[in-house]
Amino acid sequence: MTKRIAVRELEENRKDWDALVPLHLKSEFYGVERFLNGGTALGSIEQREVGPVRGCSLLHLQCHIGIDTLSWARKGANVTGVDFSTEAIRAARDLAARTGLSARFVPADVYHLPESLKGKFDIVFSSWGVIAWLPDMEKWARAAAGCLQKGGFLYLLDIHPLVHLFDDSRTVKGMKPAGSYFHEKVKLVPESGSYATDYKGNVTFPRHQWQESLQDVIRGIIRSGLVIEDFSEHEVMPHKHLPFMRRLRNGYWAMPETGPRIPLSFSIKARKPSG
Numbered sequence: 001m002t003k004r005i006a007v008r009e010l011e012e013n014r015k016d017w018d019a020l021v022p023l024h025l026k027s028e029f030y031g032v033e034r035f036l037n038g039g040t041a042l043g044s045i046e047q048r049e050v051g052p053v054r055g056c057s058l059l060h061l062q063c064h065i066g067i068d069t070l071s072w073a074r075k076g077a078n079v080t081g082v083d084f085s086t087e088a089i090r091a092a093r094d095l096a097a098r099t100g101l102s103a104r105f106v107p108a109d110v111y112h113l114p115e116s117l118k119g120k121f122d123i124v125f126s127s128w129g130v131i132a133w134l135p136d137m138e139k140w141a142r143a144a145a146g147c148l149q150k151g152g153f154l155y156l157l158d159i160h161p162l163v164h165l166f167d168d169s170r171t172v173k174g175m176k177p178a179g180s181y182f183h184e185k186v187k188l189v190p191e192s193g194s195y196a197t198d199y200k201g202n203v204t205f206p207r208h209q210w211q212e213s214l215q216d217v218i219r220g221i222i223r224s225g226l227v228i229e230d231f232s233e234h235e236v237m238p239h240k241h242l243p244f245m246r247r248l249r250n251g252y253w254a255m256p257e258t259g260p261r262i263p264l265s266f267s268i269k270a271r272k273p274s275g
């Protein structure tokens with residue numbers, strides 16, 4: 001059950017995400033111009049692991065400004081994006097109009113998805129920066145499972161929960177785990193801007209986060225009735241989360257060549273039984 005206290009916290013986060021949208025639209029990280037010029041916002045991991053989508057119905061949960069969603073549309077999927085930030089949905093609809101791509105964008109909290117989305121999709125997709133905003137993984141997985149047709153699959157790709165134990169590390173040599181790997185509300189120091197921008201002003205990073213362990217994620221998915229058919233840990237992530245990470249030619253960020261080798265992200269594919 002989502003704890004009642006999260007109602008206020010999710011609402012505060014929603015407002016923070018609204019305020020970040022204009023900064024993200026201008027950021028090099030999101031690269032809206034690149035996307036408008038025909039580029040894809042999708043990374044090689046999700047393209048490979050999700051596979052061909054032509055003709056598939058795809059629901060993108062926590063779609064933000066919609067450029068991943070629209071990138072799946074460019075690959076031939078019939079896409080729907082959901083996000084609780086009305087500013088993000090407004091931006092996504094605008095980008096859809098500017099590219100002429102067909103897409104539906106629905107403003108909704110993942111914990112309160114409209115009935116119209118239920119049981120409709122071949123693929124439910126969610127990636128990068130998803131689980132940290134969720135006070136209850138099992139409830140999220142049940143919501144995702146509820147939107148899948150029988151035989152369809154959920155694909156989740158996100159930052160590995162282990163990484164956050166090193167959030168305060170400034171150098172590789174000084175890497176020291178701190179905090180909890182296991183489920184808890186994270187105590188955040190208020191910070192300007194976000195992972196996507198150098199902005200230093202009054203717009204702050206969403207203020208409520210939850211640490212989810214892989215146990216929370218995997219158990220939540222199992223309890224939702226989906227059957228996990230693939231799981232991977234990756235040595236890369238899409239932004240420079242720790243100051244000593246290096247950029248690879250393919251655009252991802254990795255630990256220094258000297259190591260240590262730790263998982264920076266994970267992905268899961270889980271299917272709704274067809275019987």
Ligand SMILES: C[S@@+](CC[C@H](N)C(=O)[O-])C[C@H]1O[C@@H](n2cnc3c(N)ncnc32)[C@H](O)[C@@H]1O
Pocket residue numbers: 010013014017062063064065066067068082083084085088108109110111127128129130133134
């Ligand atoms: C880090 S962004 C996801 C980024 C996305 N992968 C992308 O690159 O565009 C997180 C998104 O989750 C959304 N979000 C957070 N909690 C949510 C909730 N309970 N329901 C719906 N959307 C939520 C935020 O509004 C934000 O747009």
